Amino acid sequence: MAHGAVDVILEQLAALPGHTPRLVCVEGLGGAGKTTLARALTARSDNITLVHGDDFYGPEERDWRSWSPQQGYERYFDHQRLERELLRPLKAGRSATFQRYDWDSNTLDGWVTVEARGIVLVEGVYLLRRELRLYWDFSIYVDAPRELRQARLHARGENDEGWIERWAVAEDYYEGVEQPSQAADLVVSGY
Template sequence: MPKVTCHNICDAIAAAPLPDGMHTKLIGIDGCGGSGKSTLARQLAQDIGARVIPTDDFAAWDCPLEWHDRFMAQVIGPFQANQPARYQRYDWHSRTLANWITVPAGGTVIIEGVSAIRQLFRPALAYKIYVETPRAIRLARGLARDGADAWPMWQGWMAEEDAYVAAELPAKQADLVIDGTQPLAAR
């Protein structure tokens, strides 16, 4: 099996056909919290000139995975209709909906976050990536980012993620599964 590099992934994304009738190429990057999704999304976005929509703009500690209807209405649906996406970003600090964000239709948009390649979104996704990282590493990364006080929330969040992974099997649905413990080489 060839080595997975950022260059290979960019080539695969470029070669991926658009879903019928769509003018925006949507790329899903999924994985559990702390797996390395955001890092990968930033790297790919820079390399291919894509915009990124984090699912964290929709999720909340007390509602980690039940935001998909709003995401469909404000992001996926408009892109499927070749219209701009317009959504209200969730602010994790104030725990309220914050500013509105508009993402123009066309080009490539990366949807990054836990459950980004859920079954509901798959018909609109041109390419699907799953970042797989052991639970202990993910938890350590998450607590380093969010602070030790976030431990109880991480316990709840990880239980929700486990249920999602068991129900939807995102790694099996992905076009590419990446090891999130290793940095991705440029070439």
């Protein structure tokens, strides 16, 4: 992400209405560059608290390998817990407390408190589903070609080919049903 693009986004975030906290999402499909952008924004501002959407996954059910693309979209990410434990309290001006998902143990582990101040930036996939859109004061969609995203996922070495493929078809379903790039306030390139 170019330094200039980060500056432009920070200017847009600074111009958001004065209520606190201001809720911002950085959305994109796996490997698009959303975490890179979120970290760049956070590194340049003391007024941004970063929350990772990955904290709101699991615990995975034993049968997840047999899920259809629609079931993956509906069940990989716990959007109801994100809404209940993070977004609702913050939108009401209260601090939020949630349990972080631990990927290694496949359990909810460790409590996180997010203060109701400044900008709370949430980065992840599935954040622009219709039921969450009303919470965002500003939304950014990071777009990148599928080939680049897939190459990045493989380079991470975190998941096998089968998992990456199942994840991709669930994201394809999400993209077709929810059209997150069209719902975003700003679309940026994830190169």
